[in-house]
Each structure stands twice: as C-alpha cells, then as structure tokens.
Amino acid sequence: MTAASPRRWLFVLTILVGSFLLFLVQPLVARMVLPRLGGAPMVWNSAMLVYQALLLGGYAYAHWLGRFAIRRQAAIHLALLLVAALWLPIGIAQIAPPAPGQEVLWVPLLLTASIGPVFFAVAAQAPLMQRWFAADARAGDPYILYAASNLGSFAGLISYPAIVEPSLPLAAQSWGWTAGYVLLVLLVAASAAARWRDTALPTEAAGASDEPRPDRRRCLHWLLIAAVPSGLMLSTTTHLTTDIFAMPLLWVLPLGLYLLSFVIAFSTAERVTMIVTFMAPPVLLGVGGLSLLSSGGGSMLIALASLVMLFVVSTALHGYLYHLRPAPRYLTLFYLVLSAGGVLGGLFAALVAPLLFDWVYEHPLLILAAALLLPLPRLVPWDSAFVLSPRRAQIVVAALVAVAAFATWRLAADWTGRFEGAAIGWSAAIFTIGLFVIGWRWAFILVLALLMLGIGGWDTVKESFTDMRVRSYFGVYTVTDDPWRHQRRLAHGTTLHGLQRTDAGHEYEPTTYYGPQSGVGLALGAADRLAGPDAAIGIVGLGSGTLSCYRRPGQRWTIFEIDPAMVRIARDPAKFTFLAHCAPGVPIVLGDARLELAKQPPGRFDILVIDAFSSDAIPLHLLTREAVGIYARVLKPDGILLIHISNRFFDLEPVLAAEAKARGWSAAIRMDPGPPREDGNLTGSNWVALTATPQRLTELTGGIRPRGQAQDNGAWVPLEERLGFERWTDDYASTLPVLLWNHVIGGRE
Structure with a gap:
C-alpha cells in the first residue's frame, strides 16, 4: 500500500474474488443443467446470453447507485448481497421441461430462475468497487482495476474444467462457491469501511474533471465496439464446433480469450496493445478470409487460427475502448454501455442469427463489422x-x-x-x-x-438457395449429393450423420457406423433370434433413419429424437427414404431422450440403442449412473443395451466399464474397423453391449474373445477398465481423464 493508492490491495482482492466467482459459476451451472439440456453448442451460447444480460443488469444497478454517497451505496449493496444469499447454495430451479422447439426460450428462463439474483448481485461489484476506489482522489486511475476484474474472470473460467470439476462433486462445488460468496460479502464490507468516512457525492469525489457528459453518439460508438467482440466470441464458438473442429472443450476457449483480451487492453501494457492493434488487420484478412468456408475439414490449424483472430481482434477493439474511456466520474456509465454492447452482440449471435440464417453467417458478418470498427494503421505506406x-x-x-x-x-x-x-x-x-x-x-x-x-x-x-441445409437450435445440417460415389450424405458440421446409397438396388443397405458387421448391426440383425418376432426396440437418435432398415415385420420400434429439424429431414422422401420405405409407421418421440425414456413404462424394450452424439460432443448426461438407471428400468430383465461410443477426441470405454462393474452387469465392445478405405459407404465404429447377465451377452456375441485378437466376423472383446476411474454420476463427471490428447493436438479425423 502506498500513499498514492490507499488500500489498492483491498479493492484489487475484492474485484478478483468477485470476478473469479462470477465466471466459476457459469460452467458450474452449465454442468448442473446438463441432464436437462444436453450439450449442444447453442445451449452454451444461450447460457452466455443470460449471463451477459444479468451482467448488464448488474452494471445498470451499479450505475444507478452512483448517485448516492458511498455510505448509502454500501448499505444498499450489502443488503442486496444478503437477500441474494437466499438462492444459495447454487441449485437448478424446478420448472417444467420445454416443448420441442422451445429450447431457445426455455434455457434462459431456467438459468435466470436458478442463479439470476446471485449473479446480478455479484456482477455489480466490479464497477462498484472501481467507483469506490476512485472516491479517494489519491487512488489513481480506476480503469486499471478492470484488468484485475477480467484476470479474475479468466482464472475462474479456466479453473473449473482444470481443477474444480475433476476434484469435486457438484454438491461440494456448490458449497465451495457459497463459501467464496461469504468471503466476497466480507471483502465488500471491508471495502465499504475503507471509504466510510468519505461523505462526498460520487460526482465530487471521483476526481475533478471538466470533461462533459458523453453524448449519445459517443455512447453508440462504445456500444458498437463492445458488441463486435462479444458476438464474435459466440460466433467463433459456433463456427469452431459446427464446421471446423467439433471438440467440446473448445467451447470454453473463446470466452477465456475474450476475457484475457480485456486484461491486456485495460492494463498498463500499452505497447503490447499497440502491437496487437497493428497486427489485427492482417490477421483479420488472413483468417477472416476463411470464415465463409463451410467445410473446415477438422483442421486444428484452422481452429487455432480462428482463436488467434478472436484474441487479436478483441484485444485491438478493447484497447480502442480503453483509449476512448471517459473521466472516472463517468466510469459506471462507460461500463454500462460496454455491458449493453456485450448483450447486443450476444443477442445477435445466440438468438437472432439462428432464426435468420441457415448457416453460421453471423461469423463472417461480425468479422466484417470488426473491419469496419478497428483502427487501421497503414501497413505499407x-x-x-x-x-x-x-x-x-x-x-x-x-x-x-x-x-x-x-x-x-x-x-x-x-x-x-x-x-x-x-x-x-x-x-x-x-x-x-x-x-x-x-x-x-x-x-x-x-x-x-x-x-x-x-x-x-x-x-x-x-x-442457402437450395432446400438442402437446415439450421436448428442444435446445429446446422447439410444434405449433399456425391454422384461419383452414388451417395447422399447428411452432415452435422464436420460429422457425418447419415449416408444413403443412390445406386439402384442398394438404396436401403445400412451404411456408415451401422453396417451389418457393426455392433448395432449384429444386434438388430439378430433381434428375431434374441427376442422373438415381436421384439420391442427403442432407438435414441434418428439421424437420416439408417437403422430403421433393420426393422422386420412384427417388430415394435420407437425412435427418440430431440431435434424436430432432424425428424423433418429423415421424413422428407426428397432427402432420405430410409424411414418412408423401411419404417413408415414407426412412432418418433420428440424431446430429450433421457426425459422421455423416464416416462416410458418399466420393462418395455428388448433392445435399447443409444446413438445420441451431437458431432463429437459427449452426451455426458446420457452416460451417468442415473441415466443408465433409466435405461435399465425401461429394459426387460433380459434386455440388451447398446451404446455408440465412436468419438474422435474421447475414449469412453472406461466410463461404461466402470458403470457395468458397479451394476454387476456384463459388457463387451465391438470395434468394427470398417471396410477398406475405398469402399466409402461404411465407417469404422465402436459399439458397447451391456446386459444384466453373462448368459444374455453370450447369446448376443457368440462368445467374447480376448483383446488383441482379430475382430473380424463379428468378434466382441471385453471392455478396457482403467484403474481408479470413478463412475460418472449426475453429481460428478469429468471429461479430462478420457480426453485423447494426441488426437486433439493432431487434429485427427
């Protein structure tokens, strides 16, 4: 502590703790709602929009408080923090699930009801603490504390997947966050005490300045500059996970880089900001030029370049905002406009764009908007x-x-x-x-x-001028024809979701992950032998409807699908004819499979197939103890559970091995290598079969071979267990232990 900055450490600590908690609670709540929402990228974008709106509300409240003397501000704010504590420990509100297609409105409602008051109260502390800090004329520039705020936010965001989630169950995480909230309240009270003797009004105490109040044009300029990085952060998330590199951990990286850009731009490292600003136009040109490319090919290089562009552009624009900042007396107004810009960008990327566009067009549009607003220092004079x-x-x-x-x-x-x-x-x-x-x-x-x-x-x-691409809340689906290979393909970003042959006589042959030698092909092909001619079969995940062509007369099938857009594609004979030809009368239940299966009568199915991946996103909420318990309830005592775990970035064998061991079930995996590469119609796949008895598993597999032997001709092998691996539950599950780091680094397809 120095005379020029009285108790700076206290205000920095308060801001760090508050911002850390603010961004730690975001992935915490997202993890809590996973069993009810699933893991599509747009769920994360919707959650981000809620957080931005609550942040705007907190900043507006802090701006409103600025009209009062410090003592009254402190009394009101501490009272608000105590009232918000009624929502602790963090939990999820119990509201009715959404109707199919209503997720875009239901997700914000659920999150607001769950953490709205707490998030609102904590969101206000960063601008408020900066205003209290500036109330002492000796304190110095309060805008530097905004860098500390975003550093705390970055630390909170990154610490969740790296430390908190792998170490603690959700209940302990919630109580740990509550303890942090108590610490924050104490620090806010201490900060208030540090300025308690200051009775001047904020406009008098925030430093003498003749600067006029910012006019509407200046505020609009701030608003637009703040909106572009916010929207670009969300559009980069969607762009990466839809068409570049469908790896879920990438969802958190754009937000982390966005926060880090504030740390640099609002710090004293002006030279760094100047260098980044000079680099921004060439980076925008080189990487942004790829932004209309709709097939990134899973390239890690393009994914990293997109993240670099987001960071460089955000740093340059936030540095420009710092350059345009007003006098400290208008600090809360400045942050209020910045927060409004964040909400504006979020609204465009998370709500408006999915309704207007059939592809991720918001991404190139926001890149062009960045070019419109960026400082453009001459590169070659x-x-x-x-x-x-x-x-x-x-x-x-x-x-x-x-x-x-x-x-x-x-x-x-x-x-x-x-x-x-x-x-x-x-x-x-x-x-x-x-x-x-x-x-x-x-x-x-x-x-x-x-x-x-x-x-x-x-x-x-x-x-976009054809009828072959559809965008829904859950992703972008594209139907393409390959006349040379006689194929029609359904892709969700870079992930193949279905393929139908178009050469005469082969239209209804199972393709991709569902060939006759795949685990699911072997099981469904033997359904009559295993369960009789009237076998009851449940399929979770529709795709193009390929599996329906394993249906035989007399069998009773039910298909569960969360996305109405996927149902429309599969039922449209102009796109795919699997359903129309093989299973025209099969009922399709719309909604999250876990919730819908829970409504089914016990012992309904002889065979239940779980094939519900969204790109390579792990359906974590479909692989927990509670989820498998739902499957066990709807299966007959001798029922067979089949789960598709083919994935480019995660090894899910230990998850199901731990689950089978805990239940005393028998399990095996069929790792079908697929045909020679030149075939093009079939794809290698990994399917796990689980049964309550070893006899039933033997009836399906014909006997399990030791691992390492050739797996041709339908061989099944034991699941590979991992010593010390903890069973996934709704309360505890971490994806880091099953992440295939070599595939992530190598960008493997």
Missing part, C-alpha cells in the same frame, strides 16, 4: 513512397480492388474445397492486395469480403 496525392491514391486503390474482384472470380471457379493449384495463387493475390489497401477502410472491407467469397464462400452462399 506505398502512396507516400510514390508521393501520390490522395485523389491518385484512391484511383490506384480502386484499381487494386478491381483486380481483387477478378481474382475472386477465378478463385471461386477453381475452388475444389482445398488450397491446391491455381487456388493458392489467386488467394495469395487477393490477400496481398488486402495488405496494400489497409488504411482505406472501404477498400479493405471489400477485399476481405471478396476473399471470403473466393475461398469456399460462393459455394456456401449457393447452398
């Missing part, structure tokens, strides 16, 4: 080197844009989905032109848009 007048320089720039337009036309014509041949040259030419026109905003934006169109963008846009 060629006009000065050639001593050109502004008019002549404009003519040269217009000519360069025309050349870029020609190059885009050629690039779009040559584009094959990869950078090869002439496409590399044309892309490089457009990018180089973009570097030369930085400094002329209109030209830079045009060249950036042209590069987007050239690199796969034209194909993406054309797809």
Whole structure:
C-alpha cells in the first residue's frame, strides 16, 4: 500500500474474488443443467446470453447507485448481497421441461430462475468497487482495476474444467462457491469501511474533471465496439464446433480469450496493445478470409487460427475502448454501455442469427463489422513512397480492388474445397492486395469480403438457395449429393450423420457406423433370434433413419429424437427414404431422450440403442449412473443395451466399464474397423453391449474373445477398465481423464 493508492490491495482482492466467482459459476451451472439440456453448442451460447444480460443488469444497478454517497451505496449493496444469499447454495430451479422447439426460450428462463439474483448481485461489484476506489482522489486511475476484474474472470473460467470439476462433486462445488460468496460479502464490507468516512457525492469525489457528459453518439460508438467482440466470441464458438473442429472443450476457449483480451487492453501494457492493434488487420484478412468456408475439414490449424483472430481482434477493439474511456466520474456509465454492447452482440449471435440464417453467417458478418470498427494503421505506406496525392491514391486503390474482384472470380471457379493449384495463387493475390489497401477502410472491407467469397464462400452462399441445409437450435445440417460415389450424405458440421446409397438396388443397405458387421448391426440383425418376432426396440437418435432398415415385420420400434429439424429431414422422401420405405409407421418421440425414456413404462424394450452424439460432443448426461438407471428400468430383465461410443477426441470405454462393474452387469465392445478405405459407404465404429447377465451377452456375441485378437466376423472383446476411474454420476463427471490428447493436438479425423 502506498500513499498514492490507499488500500489498492483491498479493492484489487475484492474485484478478483468477485470476478473469479462470477465466471466459476457459469460452467458450474452449465454442468448442473446438463441432464436437462444436453450439450449442444447453442445451449452454451444461450447460457452466455443470460449471463451477459444479468451482467448488464448488474452494471445498470451499479450505475444507478452512483448517485448516492458511498455510505448509502454500501448499505444498499450489502443488503442486496444478503437477500441474494437466499438462492444459495447454487441449485437448478424446478420448472417444467420445454416443448420441442422451445429450447431457445426455455434455457434462459431456467438459468435466470436458478442463479439470476446471485449473479446480478455479484456482477455489480466490479464497477462498484472501481467507483469506490476512485472516491479517494489519491487512488489513481480506476480503469486499471478492470484488468484485475477480467484476470479474475479468466482464472475462474479456466479453473473449473482444470481443477474444480475433476476434484469435486457438484454438491461440494456448490458449497465451495457459497463459501467464496461469504468471503466476497466480507471483502465488500471491508471495502465499504475503507471509504466510510468519505461523505462526498460520487460526482465530487471521483476526481475533478471538466470533461462533459458523453453524448449519445459517443455512447453508440462504445456500444458498437463492445458488441463486435462479444458476438464474435459466440460466433467463433459456433463456427469452431459446427464446421471446423467439433471438440467440446473448445467451447470454453473463446470466452477465456475474450476475457484475457480485456486484461491486456485495460492494463498498463500499452505497447503490447499497440502491437496487437497493428497486427489485427492482417490477421483479420488472413483468417477472416476463411470464415465463409463451410467445410473446415477438422483442421486444428484452422481452429487455432480462428482463436488467434478472436484474441487479436478483441484485444485491438478493447484497447480502442480503453483509449476512448471517459473521466472516472463517468466510469459506471462507460461500463454500462460496454455491458449493453456485450448483450447486443450476444443477442445477435445466440438468438437472432439462428432464426435468420441457415448457416453460421453471423461469423463472417461480425468479422466484417470488426473491419469496419478497428483502427487501421497503414501497413505499407506505398502512396507516400510514390508521393501520390490522395485523389491518385484512391484511383490506384480502386484499381487494386478491381483486380481483387477478378481474382475472386477465378478463385471461386477453381475452388475444389482445398488450397491446391491455381487456388493458392489467386488467394495469395487477393490477400496481398488486402495488405496494400489497409488504411482505406472501404477498400479493405471489400477485399476481405471478396476473399471470403473466393475461398469456399460462393459455394456456401449457393447452398442457402437450395432446400438442402437446415439450421436448428442444435446445429446446422447439410444434405449433399456425391454422384461419383452414388451417395447422399447428411452432415452435422464436420460429422457425418447419415449416408444413403443412390445406386439402384442398394438404396436401403445400412451404411456408415451401422453396417451389418457393426455392433448395432449384429444386434438388430439378430433381434428375431434374441427376442422373438415381436421384439420391442427403442432407438435414441434418428439421424437420416439408417437403422430403421433393420426393422422386420412384427417388430415394435420407437425412435427418440430431440431435434424436430432432424425428424423433418429423415421424413422428407426428397432427402432420405430410409424411414418412408423401411419404417413408415414407426412412432418418433420428440424431446430429450433421457426425459422421455423416464416416462416410458418399466420393462418395455428388448433392445435399447443409444446413438445420441451431437458431432463429437459427449452426451455426458446420457452416460451417468442415473441415466443408465433409466435405461435399465425401461429394459426387460433380459434386455440388451447398446451404446455408440465412436468419438474422435474421447475414449469412453472406461466410463461404461466402470458403470457395468458397479451394476454387476456384463459388457463387451465391438470395434468394427470398417471396410477398406475405398469402399466409402461404411465407417469404422465402436459399439458397447451391456446386459444384466453373462448368459444374455453370450447369446448376443457368440462368445467374447480376448483383446488383441482379430475382430473380424463379428468378434466382441471385453471392455478396457482403467484403474481408479470413478463412475460418472449426475453429481460428478469429468471429461479430462478420457480426453485423447494426441488426437486433439493432431487434429485427427
């Protein structure tokens, strides 16, 4: 503590603790609601929108408090913190589940009812503490404390998957957060005591300044600059997990980088901010130029580049906001507008865009908006080197844009989905032109848009004028034809969700993960032998309807599907004919499978198939003790449970091995390697079978071979157990122990 900054440590500590708690509770609540919401990327985006709205409310409340003297502010705020404590420990409100298609409204309602008051109260403490800090004229610039706030937020966000979730069950996490809340209340009280003797009104105490109150135009400028990084953070999350690299842990990284950008921009590291701002236009051009590409191919390089772009652009724009900050007396107004901008960006990316667009078009639009708002320092001052007048320089720039337009036309014509041949040259030419026109905003934006169109963008846009792409709350589904291979494909981002052959006589053959030699193919193909001609079979996860062609006359099938858009695709004969031909009368139950299965009568199914992955997102809430308990209840005593665990990034064998061991069940896995690569219709798959008795498992498998032996001809092998692996429950489950780090780093398909 120094004379120039009285009790700075106390205010920094209070802000760090409050922000840490604020962003620790976000993944904590998301984990709590998982059994009721599932794990689609848009669930996370909806949750983020709720948090941003509550943050805005907290900032508005802090701004309103600013009209009172410090003592009255402290009394009101401490009273609010005590009232909000009635919502502790953290838990999930009990409200009725949503009707199918209503998730976009139900998720915000559930989260607001669960943690709204607590989040609102904690959200207010960062701007409020900065205002109290600035009430002492010797304290110094309070905006530096905003860097501490975001550092605490970043630490809270990252510590959850790295430390808290793997170490503690949910009940302990909730009580631990409650203890942190008590500490925060004590720190706020101590901070109030540090300024208790200051009786001046905030406008008098926040430092003398003749600066006029910010007008509407200035506030609008702040609002737009704040909105773009917020929206870009959410659109990057959707873009990465939909069309680049469908790995769920990526959901938390954009938010972490977004918070880290505030730490740098609002710190004293002005030189770092200047360097990042100088780098931002080229990065925006090079990475943003790929943003209309609708098939990223699972490239880790593109995923990392997208995250780098988000961080660089956010740091540059937040640094610009710091440069435009008002005098400390208008601090709470400034943060209120920034928070409103965050909500505006979130609304666009999480609510408006999914309703307006059939693809993730919000991502390239927000990149163009960033180009419109970013400072554009001249990278190559060629006009000065050639001593050109502004008019002549404009003519040269217009000519360069025309050349870029020609190059885009050629690039779009040559584009094959990869950078090869002439496409590399044309892309490089457009990018180089973009570097030369930085400094002329209109030209830079045009060249950036042209590069987007050239690199796969034209194909993406054309797809929107067909009826072959659908966007729902749960993702983007695209139906494509491959006439050379005689295939029609259904893709959810980069993940294949179904394939139907189009060559005559083969249309209804099972394909992809569901071939006759797959675990599910072997089980359903033998259903008559295992359960009789009237076997009752439940299928969780519809896809294109491929599995329905294993149905035989007399069998009683029920399909469970959460997404109405998927049902429309599977039932549309113009897209896929599996259902129409093989199972036209089979009932489809809409809704979350876990909730819907819980409504079924006990002992209903002979065979239950769980195939509910969304891209490579783990349906964690479908693999816990409680979920398997629901499956066990709806299965007959000799029923067979089949679970699809093919995944690029997670090894789920230990999860089911621990579950089977805890229940005393028998289990085996069929790791079908698939046909030779040139086949193209079948895909390797991993299916786990679980039964209550070893005899029933033997009837299905014909005998289990030791691991390591050849698995051709339908061989099944024991599940691989992992020493010390804890059984997943709704209260405790961590994905880190089953993460395949080598696949993540290598970007394996």
